[in-house]
Amino acid sequence: MVRDWPQARDEVLYVLNVTRENRPQEISAWRPDVAGVVEVFHARFTAHAYPMHVHDAWTLLIVDDGAVRYDLNRHERATPGGTVSLLPPGVPHNGSPATAHGFRKRVLYLDMTQLDAGLIGPAVDTPDLADPLLRTQVGQLHTALADPGDAFEAESRLAFIGERLRGHLRPGDAPADPPPGPGVARDLRELLDERLREGVTLAEAARLVHAHPAHLVRAFSAAYAIAPHQYVTSRRVDRARRLLLDGVPPGEAAAAVGFHDQSHLTRHFKRIAGTTPGRYARYARGARPQGLQGLQEPS
Template identity: 70%
Template sequence: MAPRQEVSAWRPAVPGVVEVFHAHFTGYAYPMHVHEAWTLLIVDDGAVRYDLDRHEHGTPHDTVSLLPPHVPHNGSPVTAGGFRKRVLYLDADVLGENLIGAAVDAPDLRDPVLRRRVGQLHSALARPGDELEADSRLTLIGERLRDHLRAGREVTAQRRDPVLAGRLRELLDARVVEGLTLDEATVLVRAHRAHLVRAFSTAYGIAPHQYLTARRVDLARRLLLDGRPPGEVAVAAGFYDQAHLTRHFRKLVGVTPGRYGRPGRTSVR
């Protein structure tokens, strides 16, 4: 089999994510190297064997690997079929240098929930206009990673905070079209990012980005029923573009914006 290399890389507009890197390699092996960023790695097909701090590790399907900054590591495929991986390079401040030692000791995390959340984050990062969702998911992933790295130490559970949740909902309601980043919200309500997301999700049963998207879809429905074209509605309702509107509109309403509200075509409740 001839060596195969497929690579896709981009820098998303999400604080803390330095680079997104997707690759399929068959005959390529990484030499020893270092990164300034945290490397958060999942393998979708095959497996990778790598050395970190002179110890050999591997990446089976249910594993999330977290390689710390400034620590040399390499990487090579385990089988002739190679491997397909998705990587997030996270700014060093996302987890902090005080957890580097813990990551060196235990870089491979067997956590199905974390694995699923990392996959969901990759999906959100690939969709322009879903930056709030990506930022929220990254916040909760960072919290779970810190919990793993603090193994052996008691981790205090986040408590319910309906007052804080209500304050965030008021902010989202006031900024349906222009939107709100987590950094802006934490400054305005003076709360930690992870606690803010958890408090909102606990209080309302929905994540902040899902709430904002639902409000935008509601606004889009009203504008479409006013007779405005989908392309114009997308911008007016706060979506990145018409494709962004169509994806979320079809998910929440069951039809595309172009079919919505046409006499004899769509029934609305």
Template identity: 70%
Template sequence: MAVPPEVSAWRPRVPGVVEVFHAHFTEYAYPMHVHEAWTLLIVDDGAVRYDLDRHEHGTPHDTVSLLPPHVPHNGSPVTAHGFRKRVVYLDATHLPDGLIGAAVDGPDLRDAHLRSRVSRLHTALGHPGDELEAESRLTLIAERLRARLRPTAPVLAPRTSPVLARTLRELLDAHVTPGIGLDEAARLLHAHPAHLVRAFSGAYGIAPHQYLMSRRVDRARRLLLDGRPPSEVATTTGFYDQSHLTRHFRKLVGVTPGRYARTGPRPGPPRA
């Protein structure tokens, strides 16, 4: 009996991301087709065989596949139990059309570090409210992809800029509750997004999105101890919703917001 496919698709509020697509197929085979966007693909279980530009390719577990736009390809499972994949479709914001030829020649990148980064990107894309984290991760992924597709071009590490890092920190401090996108920060500070992330991380030992979430959690702690309910605290401190607050709060504090608010000493009886 055929196993029905499992599919999940959505469009996050992250510049450059056209669609996120997660699927588990056992028997379905894609016919030849094209996409207008870049297809960044990882396979978590099983394997996919596909043809691109009349050449056969495959997707072992340590591979990141990057299929260029406008180039026909197909896809089918290699094993009887099918495959489970995660795909993010990207426009030309991060990957220009000038890289299409190199991607056609070598779409499968054996790069465990890159694959790990793409996996963490999907985790961030699956959580509304973590758009800054997703933007930061995508910026560094795109930088690595461009370097892999242009192996003859020297990749110069950007200089660590304490002034730039401090200016970005001040910008994040001014936008703790509303937040700010990485592209907007880069525009305001006249710097490349990847340079911003590296400068900040190098100066403070923490990524910009981690810094912003830390500030929000600190504010949430104070409000919770004031007796405000977690649902109200979440919206007041810039989280997407209460579950978004709970996930980051538990990660940084070790307990849920509700439990944290109940850990203090109970007030004693009124004095006579």
């Protein structure tokens, strides 16, 4: 049975839930509106074996349950839990369950703007990376890609992941771009404030403040102790609170401050404010919780 698939996606490619000879399969795929990501693919297989095949994109794979064995460039490989596997484009590989109960995986297909052709050779030599931080970031990227409203977060996480992958594959290389100057974080903050409602892509922000996307995210996080996407979300929630206090319905407040829809506002509002926008609005209009009725403000 398919569970917890995103409610809204930019372009759903397919969702499949079948059971054949007591061998359940769960598959979901979509194309998000995030530059560099060709496809997101989630699957659970108990017995399916992929034949030898190739992709024209980079395959970034994490396994959440079980394990996958595969052949790449005539070498047998496996994806134990906790690793990140990166299979290069144009190189044949197969895949099959390495455990009796199969496997559950999440895959991102990335285009050549994220990782260039010069990394194909190193990826063939070392496709499986034991990097807990990278593994966590890839998982968080999948979560962000599940909601169209979290595209800016997805772009930020993808920039970090691309930089970390390049560091694994070409550890001796210097960064392609110079480090950002001291004013970059301030410039980005001003841009995010100015474009809070309509938003801005990470690529556009990097172009406007003249910094590499990954360096931009790092500089902002170092300067303000918060990631750019977290800053935007918290500012939007703050604005939504003011609108709710003014009697604006939650759905209108969500649109007014830049959230994708009301459910997008609700998810982030509850996480930050500890309650839903609707409940917050009811309290704001005078329906104070019973337990607070007798409390006096300090003099």
